[in-house]
Amino acid sequence: xxxxxxxxxxxKILSGQIPAAxxxxxxxxxxxxxxxxxxxxxxxxxxxxxxxxxxxxPQESRDALFRAASLLAPVVLRVTGAAGFNLLMNNGQAAxxxxxxxxLHIIPRFMDDPVLLHAPQKQYSGEEMAQLQEKxxxxxxxRQESQEQK
Numbered sequence: 001x002x003x004x005x006x007x008x009x010x011x012k013i014l015s016g017q018i019p020a021a022x023x024x025x026x027x028x029x030x031x032x033x034x035x036x037x038x039x040x041x042x043x044x045x046x047x048x049x050x051x052x053x054x055x056x057x058p059q060e061s062r063d064a065l066f067r068a069a070s071l072l073a074p075v076v077l078r079v080t081g082a083a084g085f086n087l088l089m090n091n092g093q094a095a096x097x098x099x100x101x102x103x104l105h106i107i108p109r110f111m112d113d114p115v116l117l118h119a120p121q122k123q124y125s126g127e128e129m130a131q132l133q134e135k136x137x138x139x140x141x142x143r144q145e146s147q148e149q150k
Contacts, residue, residue, distance in 0.1 A: 008099070027048070028048055028068075029046065030045070041079060043076055044106075045106070047064065057102050069106060088107065090105075
């Protein structure tokens with residue numbers, strides 16, 4: 001992971017090569033209005049270090065993103081008059097990530113808005129949920145153990 005990637009549109013915003021409607025900045029993050037918003041006030045928060053998603057982002061950058069979201073979301077709600085908001089992070093192309101630079105979306109939502117995600121819900125059959133639960137818990141325990149050994 002490098003501080004900036006010369007081919008990344010968000011890194012170009014960070015370096016000033018591309019303009020953005022900036023609404024907040026601190027040492028670790030930059031927030032700006034999305035140029036193709038779901039609703040007006042749709043805000044993106046990016047780490048100032050280039051990373052693709054949550055899994056390759058340093059802990060301090062993750063913490064900074066969520067601190068910025070906690071500060072900005074209530075302000076966006078008040079300014080837009082929204083009834084609520086979605087806080088989203090798409091990780092990977094299959095999840096809808098269009099720019100390969102980690103970012104959070106604050107999307108103001110109104111009572112008459114359409115649902116953003118229209119995928120049909122699934123149902124676990126038999127023991128599928130318990131099996132998946134166990135696999136996740138075991139993998140998580142192994143990961144935590146390996147991090148403690150570092």
